[in-house]
Amino acid sequence: MFKENEVYIGSPLDEQSLKQFYSKELLHWYRAQKRSLPWRENKDPYRIWVSEIMLQQTKVDTVIPYFQRFMERFPTVQQLAVAEEEEVLKCWEGLGYYSRARNLHTGAKMVVEHFGGVVPNDKTEVASLKGVGPYTTGAIMSIAFNEPVPAVDGNVMRVLSRFFLLQDDIAKQKTRVSIEHLAVSLIPEGEAGDFNQALMELGALVCTPKAPVCLTCPVMEHCAARLNGMELQLPIKTKAKPPRSEWRGVVIVEGSGEQTGKILVRQRPETGLLAQMWELPHLLLPEEKGKQWFQETATKKEPQLARLLGEMLVEEQQLIIRPTQWLMDIDHIFSHIHWKMRVYIADTSTANDWMQSDRVAETANSIAEESLPDQQSGYTTSITVKEELADMYRWIGKQDLEQLPFPNVFVRILQQYWSE
DNA sequence: TAGGCGTGGGG
């Protein structure tokens, strides 16, 4: 990329003049071109805070409706602080990175408990809030309080890497710190909020990753990347590892008897992936079989995979149900995992025969004796779950879906299921 | 320090 001893074209301006040019032109451009966004209506630090958390790794267009709904439901930091976690998560459903919501909720409680219910205007105190890192600290301090603290995100690193021809790998933390020093030195006196937003606005509207619109850029004249024809090669960033694949079997368990019309869902653990959200029961399938059987058509190999899934549900989750009817295959890609899911409807009406057979019955009987002594014999009309797992599970109807937070992939599955 | 942690849109 950058060669040893290569000579690059530079601007004729000295460093000081170049910085002054950059700051002045960019600020001027921002004042004329800035978008009208909900969180720009006022400088309420709580609103700024919420918006900045939502905007982490998330596009403006995606955030807008979530922000409006969130602010209607939790207009003040006090109201957020006293809310139920589940309701906060429900408000965040579909936005992703759900630890942001849980951390924001924790942060709101911290504000009420430690800062008298007022979002602090001190850099160290702001940075102490759960979920608020270096970028968000700078964004809150500069936008809400107009304090000259840098707010360096991916946009800022890209924009400054190009203009100043910086060749450090922006995936490294050290690079962000060095760019923070540069960014501080660019902030015009008394203009921290607008200038920091101007940097990001330029990155979002003009100096974009794939196809920068240089001809509309207010600082094109002295942009080092542009002068050297290198705007598409900057910034330098090491590539992320591709997500690993996981093959998963999912069941929609249809209730019978009192639970007719309902399905079985469960809540995920308090930590880790999709923490505390609700989901359909599902299992990680053995690597080889999952991979092999998913390559066949669903219908062709259905009996084998359905049977395996049923046995695994009994042995691992101790869910006494029988998956039979294939519903759909669906992919869901996280940043680091690729879920390849095969969804079955579990037919409880034939579970009796199922339970009579071979090792399934053995396992089922031992479970019943151990942890569910009151369970009536036969499994045709009820579902048993191992006692210590029972708290996680719940029967819900279609309308209950509106109360509980579900990850997007399960929302999609259930939409299809209920649309048929 | 590097990996865990979601989702939807654009080229």
Add this chain to the structure above:
DNA sequence: TCCCCAAGCCT
């Protein structure tokens, strides 16, 4: 279809 990515933080 595939790949990249977008206003990061936590551990």
